Amino acid sequence: MLDDIINHYNEAVFDTDKEAAFEVIDNALAEGYTPEDIIFKVVIPAINEMMAIITRDPDANLAQHFMTAQIASEVTEKMLRQFKSPPEIVGRVVIGTAIGDLHSLGKRIVSGCLKAMMIETIDLGVNVAAERFVDEAIAHKAQVIAISAMMVHSATGENGCRKVRKLLNEQGLESGIKIAVGGAPFRFDPKLYKTVGADAWAADGISAAKTIVDLIHEVHANDPH
Ligand code: B12
Incomplete structure (x- = not known):
């Protein structure tokens, strides 16, 4: 279920556990989710959530935020390589x-x-x-x-x-x-x-x-x- 994937990914990135985050993503791909699903439904919402936490809590840990974005960017780059080739460039x-x-x-x-x-x-x-x-x-x-x-x-x-x-x-x-x-x-x-x-x-x-x-x-x- 997508909700489980989102929860497990969020847990992994908020723990700054890159290996666990990639495991969640790999499992999601194996279950049939597309790289586009992973970026738009899992990775970007997780970053937005971290941004919301930081806005609410000025003492939020900078390293944790940095790692969230770092993992997101690595996952995004990996997913982009798997996007289907574009039929037409906009x-x-x-x-x-x-x-x-x-x-x-x-x-x-x-x-x-x-x-x-x-x-x-x-x-x-x-x-x-x-x-x-x-x-x-x-x-x-x-x-x-x-x-x-x-x-x-x-x-x-x-x-x-x-x-x-x-x-x-x-x-x-x-x-x-x-x-x-x-x-x-x-x-x-x-x-x-x-x-x-x-x-x-x-x-x-x-x-x-x-x-x-x-x-x-x-x-x-x-x-x-
Ligand atoms: C992570 C971070 C760092 C990391 C950067 C790592 C990296 N490889 O990028 C490190 C630790 C290296 C760093 C260094 C510094 N940082 Co810094 N950093 C941050 C922090 C915490 C988060 C930035 C981030 O990555 N956000 C996550 C991404 C996903 O969000 P985003 O960048 O906003 O991008 C989104 C949108 O803005 C938009 N967007 C972004 N670009 C574009 C472009 C277009 C065209 C469009 C349409 C949209 C768009 O879409 C993005 C995705 O959703 C911010 C604080 C903050 N809350 O923003 C401070 C912050 C930006 N840093 C700041 C400072 C001062 C510095 C340093 C000068 C610190 C120092 N004394 O050395 C240095 C500057 C080095 C330099 N010359 O650039 C200040 C800037 C203050 C100011 N008023 O100018 C901030 C605001 C922190 C603060 N509150 O003081 N930083």
């Missing part, structure tokens, strides 16, 4: 964390969700310069640049999203390449994305994928070719 996205920011877990989860939505995702890693975001987006013919920023200075600084916006404007690319942002500072201030020049933001991996699909459709509507 669009292309380059994703990375803003310059000066080494937080990678949220980005990895968003990447996983994007791939699950049949979006070709080019992951540029962490600490990505604005110029590189734009150059790679052009090289890969991406419709969206997705920037993850977990710290106030990487979200609002002059060399992050603001500079990506400036570069796109200078090159006349604003209707062909949209910018999506996400990360803790954008959750704290839902209007911040506009201040830094992004086109959209989202609070979690699942809504990130939906938001980015909308941006891709917007670009296609601007240029149907």
Whole structure:
């Protein structure tokens, strides 16, 4: 039963027991659950639950939170390799964390969700310069640049999203390449994305994928070719 799988997985990750978590996942796959089920019904809800616990309890253990996200990201990567090959690519996205920011877990989860939505995702890693975001987006013919920023200075600084916006404007690319942002500072201030020049933001991996699909459709509507 899915409820049992969710409970056993949550217990394992909250105990930071990676081996037990993978055992639960392997058993679920053997029972016939799909990699998509594992990511969307087990892994992402477990992360959301940990986020809720941390919000309620400021003394929540950072190591425990870190390991929850670490296990989630490893399970997600393993599951993504088992996704059925996409019948049709919806669009292309380059994703990375803003310059000066080494937080990678949220980005990895968003990447996983994007791939699950049949979006070709080019992951540029962490600490990505604005110029590189734009150059790679052009090289890969991406419709969206997705920037993850977990710290106030990487979200609002002059060399992050603001500079990506400036570069796109200078090159006349604003209707062909949209910018999506996400990360803790954008959750704290839902209007911040506009201040830094992004086109959209989202609070979690699942809504990130939906938001980015909308941006891709917007670009296609601007240029149907
Ligand atoms: C884990 C963690 C770390 C780990 C990171 C490990 C790793 N490989 O990623 C370690 C321990 C290394 C770390 C280091 C630091 N950290 Co830290 N860290 C955290 C912590 C606890 C959780 C972040 C996380 O992984 N969350 C889980 C993921 C799943 O959530 P998420 O990132 O928000 O992503 C989701 C959404 O935001 C969204 N999303 C994310 N990206 C994107 C992108 C797009 C385009 C979209 C649409 C959506 C989207 O979808 C994701 C999935 O649901 C946060 C506290 C917090 N509550 O957020 C502090 C926090 C971000 N860290 C902080 C700080 C200060 C630091 C350090 C400077 C500490 C230090 N003194 O060294 C360093 C910075 C290093 C650097 N230069 O980047 C501060 C930032 C404060 C601020 N106001 O700027 C925070 C807020 C803690 C705090 N309360 O003080 N950190």
